[in-house]
Amino acid sequence: MTGVARAFWLRAPGQGELRPVELPAPGPDEVLVRTRYSGVSRGTETLVFTGRVPADQYATMRAPFQEGDFPAPVKYGYLSVGTVEQGPEELRGRTVFCLHPHQTAYVVPAAAVVVVPEQVPAARAVLAGTVETALNALWDAAPLVGDRVTVIGGGMVGCSVAALLARFPGVRVQLVDADPARARVAAALGVDFALPADAAGDRDLVVHASATADGLQRGLDLLRPEGTVLELSWYGDRPVTLTLGGAFHARRLGIRSSQVGTVSPRRADRSYADRLALALDLLADPAFDALLTGRSRFADLPDVLDRLASGRLPALCHLITYDEE
Numbered sequence: 001m002t003g004v005a006r007a008f009w010l011r012a013p014g015q016g017e018l019r020p021v022e023l024p025a026p027g028p029d030e031v032l033v034r035t036r037y038s039g040v041s042r043g044t045e046t047l048v049f050t051g052r053v054p055a056d057q058y059a060t061m062r063a064p065f066q067e068g069d070f071p072a073p074v075k076y077g078y079l080s081v082g083t084v085e086q087g088p089e090e091l092r093g094r095t096v097f098c099l100h101p102h103q104t105a106y107v108v109p110a111a112a113v114v115v116v117p118e119q120v121p122a123a124r125a126v127l128a129g130t131v132e133t134a135l136n137a138l139w140d141a142a143p144l145v146g147d148r149v150t151v152i153g154g155g156m157v158g159c160s161v162a163a164l165l166a167r168f169p170g171v172r173v174q175l176v177d178a179d180p181a182r183a184r185v186a187a188a189l190g191v192d193f194a195l196p197a198d199a200a201g202d203r204d205l206v207v208h209a210s211a212t213a214d215g216l217q218r219g220l221d222l223l224r225p226e227g228t229v230l231e232l233s234w235y236g237d238r239p240v241t242l243t244l245g246g247a248f249h250a251r252r253l254g255i256r257s258s259q260v261g262t263v264s265p266r267r268a269d270r271s272y273a274d275r276l277a278l279a280l281d282l283l284a285d286p287a288f289d290a291l292l293t294g295r296s297r298f299a300d301l302p303d304v305l306d307r308l309a310s311g312r313l314p315a316l317c318h319l320i321t322y323d324e325e
Contacts, residue, residue: 002032002086007103008301010072013051014309016302026107031087033113036095038102038298039079039126040318043155043211044234046309048076052236060261064099065108077101079126079317081116091115097128097280102301104322114276119284123319127160127288130317132260132279133232134160139264140256141230143205146170150203152196152219153210154182156316157232159189159291161207164282166190174200176218177210185316188290209233213240220253228254295319 005021026032044061047053051071053061058070068074080100084091088110096113100106116125134157143149143165151162154177165173166189173191175182176199186193194200196218204227206219211233219229220242247253263270270278293316296304301320307313 002026002107003105005103005105006298007075007101008077008298008305009068009075010049012072014049014306015072016049016305018299018302021103021106023105023107026086029088029110030107031091031096031110031113032085032105032107033080033082033096033098033100034085034105035080035082035103035298035322037081037123037126037322038077038100038320039129039292040077040102040301040305040308040315040320041079041130041156042308042315042318043157045077045305047234047236048074049305049309052238054237063101064112065101065106067101075101075103079129080106081122081125082322084113095122095125097125097276099129102298102320104298114273114280117280117284120280123292124283124286124288125280126319127156127283127291127317128276128279130156130291131160131164131282131288132276133157134164135275135279135282136260136264137161137207137230137232137258138164139267140258141205141207141228142266143168143171147204148172148200148202148224149205149207150174150176150199150219150222151191151207151209152176152199152215153208153212153233154179154185154316155209155211156291158207158209159185159316160288161209161232162186162191163189163285163287165207166287185290189287203227205230207232211235213242216240216255217242220248220255223251223253225251226253227251228256231255231257291316292319293317295321298322 183193
């Protein structure tokens with residue numbers, strides 16, 4: 001054994017705790033990573049925290065190094081950045097990203113970590129898993145030069161999609177959210193902002209990430225004839241009701257899903273590792289710092305998730321720091 005770490009566990013829905021973890025000595029093809037930062041993926045992790053993962057999605061929702069099972073007890077999370085302390089020579093001392101739950105240190109296969117580019121700050125690198133989701137969504141959507149695109153939902157995923165779309169030549173992007181405070185984030189990302197009632201219409205593409213039925217319905221209402229809504233929201237066990245009357249059929253509108261669990265078939269020439277490495281490269285843009293909206297110590301994570309789940313703590317990506325360990 002190389003020592004004892006601490007990990008966040010969901011003991012029961014709505015009840016988190018920190019538990020000791022014995023770390024094995026890393027094998028020849030493994031690394032010991034000392035965590036520097038992790039990020040709380042607010043939408044997905046609050047669904048897990050409140051026990052709202054549908055039973056038929058337990059297998060799909062498993063994180064790469066998850067322990068336990070839904071609804072609880074379970075160790076969950078997938079946005080971790082740390083320093084390699086032991087392992088292959090070419091990785092020792094390097095800052096790496098790993099799809100690992102919140103834990104002070106861990107041993108994983110060397111192939112499970114991706115080196116963070118030098119131009120990407122370690123704190124910003126926790127966004128890699130979210131930017132990877134956004135990247136896969138845009139591979140699915142395949143926007144064209146000059147498209148008029150609306151992103152509904154200014155959370156982590158929606159803002160990441162908007163940030164990437166802002167790089168497309170001639171694409172006019174509008175971020176739509178019910179919270180007027182998201183206008184500041186939109187400005188930092190270089191895109192327009194509107195409240196739902198004021199959103200521009202006649203859109204070629206709407207990317208929906210608000211996880212509300214109202215948001216999805218508004219997305220359909222904003223489309224031009226034969227336009228498409230790309231659905232990124234994860235609703236957990238909540239039903240979704242839409243009005244699919246004459247306008248939906250008469251205008252030949254489309255709803256298409258996107259899910260990060262598989263690489264978009266439009267990019268069958270790319271692997272999971274390729275996608276994650278590209279997401280980290282894209283994070284060299286300092287505009288993504290607008291998505292890091294708060295930080296807390298690892299010791300406070302049980303309370304942080306409780307406040308995030310209840311809405312008492314508003315956040316996009318809440319950063320967890322480990323420098324007290």
